[in-house]
Amino acid sequence: MSEQFVLETRNLVKEFKGFVAVDDVNLKIHQGHIHALIGPNGAGKTTVFNLLTKFLSPTRGQILYQGEDITSLKSAAIARKGIVRSFQISAVFPHMTALENIRVALQTAEGTSFSFWKSGNSLHKLNQRCMELLDSVGLTEFANTTTVELAYGRKRALELATTLAMEPTMLLLDEPTQGMGSEDVDQVVELVRKAAEGRTVLMVEHNLSVVSKLCDRITVLAQGAVLTEGDYQTVSADPRVREVYMGSADSGERGGSSPAPQAEAAQ
Incomplete structure (x- = not known):
């Protein structure tokens, strides 16, 4: 069955x-x-x-x-069901910080992507969750680093964090180690x-x-x-x-x- x-x-x-x-x-x-x-x-x-x-x-x-x-x-609709895909080519915004990238993903998940007038308290709550997600992938110290400045392996870690921000029940990973050295x-x-x-x-x-x-x-x-x-x-x-x-x-x-x-x- x-x-x-x-x-x-x-x-x-x-x-x-x-x-x-x-x-x-x-x-x-x-x-x-x-x-x-x-x-x-x-x-x-x-x-x-x-x-x-x-x-x-x-x-x-x-x-x-x-x-x-x-x-x-x-x-x-597939994404709303909880099936979220991480792409082979990094899909983060290169000229935003790591924290900002995750905040965009969280706002997208909440359906508030364009609510730039959100209150300070609301944004603070998002920032707390951003830091939790950054910590989960070992990027806490890079929260305010512009993404383009991150090493390749850290960019892929950030991409995974933005994917997890969507709260997936099923995660589809497309070549997660593509182009990486053994340490990454x-x-x-x-x-x-x-x-x-x-x-x-x-x-x-x-x-x-x-x-x-x-x-x-x-x-x-x-x-x-x-x-x-x-x-x-x-x-x-x-x-x-x-x-x-x-x-x-x-x-x-x-x-x-x-x-x-x-x-x-x-x-």
């Missing part, structure tokens, strides 16, 4: 002028899980994310959230783990080391279709997964024991 899944897709298909980008995909995301969507370039990962958040409409199939068919809803990657792994407390997370991620540390379940896409699904041990040992990534079961990442997905270009 769909009630046991927070998010479910049924026979999801997306075609672009005859090209099948997503081919009969059935996802079942368990409540409270961190679930990864992985695959080589062109596998359809980003397209699936765009379908789930309604930046694209499916050609066929259904999307269910907490048992409700949300296939026909618009992206804003380790920091983001911990941030995602913390952000996942009390939430469900679906993430597109190219780094299998990150996936192995974080994810309860992994779905592998290849040529728009589900190739296999399971925990990390099961998926990383599957010769079909190695084949689609590397063309050889002998090639791998971090010791040669795992396939090495590459970041997928947006489709």
Whole structure:
């Protein structure tokens, strides 16, 4: 029954002028899980994310959230349901401070984005919540730093804080460690783990080391279709997964024991 899944897709298909980008995909995301969507370039990962958040409409199939068919809803309605997406490219305002970025997100969540006449007490209350969110991602000391001056890893942490300001029940993370060095990657792994407390997370991620540390379940896409699904041990040992990534079961990442997905270009 769909009630046991927070998010479910049924026979999801997306075609672009005859090209099948997503081919009969059935996802079942368990409540409270961190679930990864992985695959080589062109596998359809980003397209699936765009379908789930309604930046694209499916050609066929259904999307269910907490048992409700949300296939026909618009992206804003999806966000109001509690499904919030963090984009692959940082979506913060570069010339505002970290605190100001989060305040904008909080005002958006409250539906008061344009209430510039809000009282001082009201803004103070928002500022308190801003500081709590900054503290949750380790950015307290950068509250008044202009975002453009932040290191790349800290910008991604700020983006996560602005996403959490929307009070999501389900968090969709699109390549959260893209372009990061190992030190920043380790920091983001911990941030995602913390952000996942009390939430469900679906993430597109190219780094299998990150996936192995974080994810309860992994779905592998290849040529728009589900190739296999399971925990990390099961998926990383599957010769079909190695084949689609590397063309050889002998090639791998971090010791040669795992396939090495590459970041997928947006489709």
